[in-house]
Amino acid sequence: MVAVLRRATVPAVVLVVAVLGSVGLSAASPPVAADPAVAITTTIDGTAVADSTPAHPVTLRPDQDANIDIAVTNDGGSPVTLRAVRLTGVVTGLTFFSYQTSVNLDVAPGESTHLRYSLDLNGLDGQATGLIPARISVTDADHHVVGSQSFVSDVRGSLVSVYGLFGLAMLGITFLAIAGVLWAVATHRMPRNRWRRGVRFLTVGFGLGLVMVFTLSALRIWVPSPGRWAVTVIGFAAVFFVIGYLTPTPSSDEDEELDESEFLADEPVAMAAATAAPPAAPPPPPAAPNPPNPPVGSGGDAAP
Numbered sequence: 001m002v003a004v005l006r007r008a009t010v011p012a013v014v015l016v017v018a019v020l021g022s023v024g025l026s027a028a029s030p031p032v033a034a035d036p037a038v039a040i041t042t043t044i045d046g047t048a049v050a051d052s053t054p055a056h057p058v059t060l061r062p063d064q065d066a067n068i069d070i071a072v073t074n075d076g077g078s079p080v081t082l083r084a085v086r087l088t089g090v091v092t093g094l095t096f097f098s099y100q101t102s103v104n105l106d107v108a109p110g111e112s113t114h115l116r117y118s119l120d121l122n123g124l125d126g127q128a129t130g131l132i133p134a135r136i137s138v139t140d141a142d143h144h145v146v147g148s149q150s151f152v153s154d155v156r157g158s159l160v161s162v163y164g165l166f167g168l169a170m171l172g173i174t175f176l177a178i179a180g181v182l183w184a185v186a187t188h189r190m191p192r193n194r195w196r197r198g199v200r201f202l203t204v205g206f207g208l209g210l211v212m213v214f215t216l217s218a219l220r221i222w223v224p225s226p227g228r229w230a231v232t233v234i235g236f237a238a239v240f241f242v243i244g245y246l247t248p249t250p251s252s253d254e255d256e257e258l259d260e261s262e263f264l265a266d267e268p269v270a271m272a273a274a275t276a277a278p279p280a281a282p283p284p285p286p287a288a289p290n291p292p293n294p295p296v297g298s299g300g301d302a303a304p
Contacts, residue, residue, distance in 0.1 A: 037076025038107070038147035042136050043069045049151035054131060054223045057154035062125035070115040072138065072147070074107040080146060081106050084139045087119065089132040089153060091217065091224050092210070092233075096163045097127040097155070103138075129157035129164055130218035133225050152223050159218065167214035174207030181244075188250040201244025202237050209236030 042049045044058050045067050052058045060066060068087075074080050082105040089097045105115055115138075132155050137148035158164065181204055184190045190197050213229045216222045 037074060038080055038082075038138065039073045039075055040136075040138060040147040040149055041071040042149050042151075044136075049136065049149050052151040052153075054152055057131060057152040057223075058134070059154045059156065060121055060124060060134075061156045062121050062123065065118040065120055067118055068116070068136075070136070070138070071112065072105070072107055072115055073112040074109055077109050079106060079108050081141050082115070082138050082146070083141050083143070085115070085117075086137050086139065087134065088137075089128055089134045089155065091132060091163070092213065092229055094166075096132065096166075097124055124155060125157040126161050127157060127163065128155045129159060129161050130155060131220050131223045132163075132217065133223055154220065163214070164218060167211065167218060170207060170210050170214065174204065174211055177204045177207055185247070190247065190250050192249055194245050194249070197247055198241040198245035201247075202241040205236040205238070205240025206233060208240070209233035212236070 044060075047058050049058055068085070070085065072082065082103055085101045085103055087097075087099045088095055099119055099121070101117060101119060103115060103117070105113065107113055132153050133150065134153035135148055135150045137145045140146050155163075181190075181200055184200070190200065209232050213224045213232055217224045222228070
């Protein structure tokens with residue numbers, strides 16, 4: 001359990017990188033024509049997408065076909081051939097639903113025409129639910145977007161969808177990140193460096209911001225438009241970074257207690273080693289003094 005809590009910020013960091021990377025990847029597709037000259041005006045089930053708001057969104061129901069009417073006007077000087085119509089829903093740079101319909105419509109310069117068809121939304125309930133920023137776009141023969149319209153969609157899907165499960169997964173990861181930070185604070189194991197403590201709290205703020213975005217969207221309270229969700233997530237992350245930066249520096253009492261316990265644990269070992277050592281050998285006895293030499297006579301003989 002401790003190991004899980006200590007590593008709780010790892011999936012949060014991975015989530016941060018994945019979401020930020022997905023924004024850049026989604027920006028590269030599909031390609032947009034250098035000078036789009038086609039204007040479109042779309043209605044879905046009789047509702048003009050240009051008039052959609054969070055209070056009056058365009059409703060998309062998985063159990064009903066969407067009747068789409070696109071008025072196309074070619075304002076350029078050359079004919080345009082439309083090959084496909086795309087309907088997509090994107091949140092935080094991630095595409096949660098996408099439908100493409102093949103068409104073959106030639107529009108002469110200065111001409112206006114209508115493109116009408118029914119779109120089968122079967123499977124939408126397993127992809128998303130709630131208020132989703134959506135876009136309908138038309139592409140030419142080179143798969144370049146030549147015209148598009150953004151609108152607010154109300155997807156009547158299921159909570160057990162990719163969108164709902166993604167939000168629940170972020171909720172679980174954020175909960176682990178919060179538990180890990182609280183455990184580190186309670187046990188005085190937060191980094192002593194203020195910037196590192198700020199980053200630990202930043203991941204919690206980032207996760208809470210994303211949970212807020214997906215929860216309010218699924219509950220149909222607000223629309224996570226690009227500007228709104230980015231400000232929300234960055235705001236939460238900044239606030240929690242400041243909180244982590246300003247938290248008191250952990251004391252070193254635990255380190256001192258650890259050193260003392262190690263010393264006490266080593267002392268019996270040292271005493272046992274001293275007791276088991278053999279006694280030192282006694283010093284050798286002092287050497288006996290040498291006897292004096294007998295006197296020698298003047299003639300070389302000893303006296304009688």
